[in-house]
Amino acid sequence: MDSIVSDHSLVERLELSWPVEQWQGLTVLVAVSGGADSVAMACALSVLAGRGKADLVLAHFDHQWREESAGDAHFVEKLAGQLGCKHVKGQAGQQGFQNEQEARQQRYAFLLEMARSEGARFVVTAHTADDQVETILDRILRGTGLRGLSGIPRTRVLDEGIVLLRPLLCCHKAELKEYLDELGQEWCEDESNLDTDFTRNRIRHQLVPLLKSEFQPSVEESLLNLAELAGQTQQFLQSHAGQLAERAVTVARDDQQQKVTIDLSALASVPPLLVREMLVEIWCQLDWPRQAMGMRQWNQLLEMIQDETTPSSQTFPGNVRVTRDEKKSGGQLKLTRRLENIETKD
């Protein structure tokens, strides 16, 4: 197979995206559903792994939400055999999932567990440029700031020494299928997403084609460029918010509670945008329920900081209690979350 594969530009593009020197001699856990994208990635990575003397482990998670899923698991196991790599699998708990988000959490928990037990330094998933475009459109429609607009991140630290990577974000699904056709490699058609995320599927099958054919042929490139710029800008903002937090924020935790103190005098003459970003960072760092904070709640919180006529004490989603203390020099904002309440009050 090597000779066909290595001539194909997909392998070269993958190598450009993720040079093999960066993972030479290491173990890489490859998330493979059995669908075209992940099968193509596994095949192309196996060529590069050969060059880089790296080890691939194909990891399949069976969501068990449709009858064919056992067949997919078997297919991935066979593929691992063909490519000469190890294979691990996991499956959903007996209760299954309430929704796509829960499925996602279980899937990533499985991947992390496997990465640990296999000693993998990288976990790679086969998200494509098409997935990125759909994600960005979905978020624009539903409402997003720059953080969301920047789309699916290319890398994310999963745990100490374990990095999640998406090396195919620069490739389109069509290229991946073309590559599989040239290889004569089969894949499993995945119908599950038709059930699991209706809006997302209509964005894929209806909205994106309409925008391309009726409005702007280059709309995908426009969205990918915008996401890139939004991501860079978000990083810039975050680094400034981080510097601000170093001056203004103190975090204390004990068994019962997490307690954040914000020195309001350090926020004078700081643009509201940056204060908001710093607040979001606090929520992220402490793993407070950020999704439950809408535009309205962030604005309420900002107002507590900027406007002394607002209530001096309010409770935010996830039972985050916020109190403004004006007696302290320059003023303080105290944010407290009791840990015992987290389970029940989220």
Place this chain on the structure above:
Amino acid sequence: MDSIVSDHSLVERLELSWPVEQWQGLTVLVAVSGGADSVAMACALSVLAGRGKADLVLAHFDHQWREESAGDAHFVEKLAGQLGCKHVKGQAGQQGFQNEQEARQQRYAFLLEMARSEGARFVVTAHTADDQVETILDRILRGTGLRGLSGIPRTRVLDEGIVLLRPLLCCHKAELKEYLDELGQEWCEDESNLDTDFTRNRIRHQLVPLLKSEFQPSVEESLLNLAELAGQTQQFLQSHAGQLAERAVTVARDDQQQKVTIDLSALASVPPLLVREMLVEIWCQLDWPRQAMGMRQWNQLLEMIQDETTPSSQTFPGNVRVTRDEKKSGGQLKLTRRLENIETKD
């Protein structure tokens, strides 16, 4: 008319958006095409002008691109009479316009000229939230960064002491028509935009309704919020880029040329995003042809700064000659545009 009008919430919303204390006793030039939006704005402003002892001048620009346009001009003149305010009009030059952009330039040149001759401190136009949503969508589809994503600006300085303002960006067209219905006030139906900007009209009549009904009822709010955030972020970036320019950029002009010198040592360890923003600012300040600079050209210019292996001399659109001089301490980038060539080589 006063009694009906002043009870209506539109007048109150307009006052919230642009408190009458900000223009008390001043002269305001109101751009009125004769369409529903601008007629509603003129009516509502005339109530507030009465309260604030301000003077309105209705300004109509006849594009002369359709037969009914003389009728529109007459309608606006009559409206001025009804509202008891002065009226001025202008019309397109004999050659007409090549395109919508040229029409826009002539229209704003007329408004500025009238503002000067009437001593108006404000020029107001009737852009609505709907116009804003369409602008943002149009730009997203065609490709934009944060600057474009922030949409139509609420205010812009036209000239010393003359500010362009769009106080209706928070109102929807439907509210404005409702207000006119309640007043029993007529307006001119404007069919011209069907001819002049085809994509824009399809965004209005096809895409926005589809997104609202089939994908996300709140999509307009999402886009307006995103634009607001993009605008705030862009300001933050620009203020940092401005500080960077103060350290790194020197501008010299004489009769023959504009010459910009960038001290490359001041750009070390500055994120590329900020360097790019600083470059865009240079183009804006010197009125160089920014539209002709695409993503590719900005990247080429950035590479000249960051990567010494790129060509040390290149010419960019509008005949901007860029040369890297590594002999100077820390390195310099020189950007030169000869004024004699501007007319012919743009």
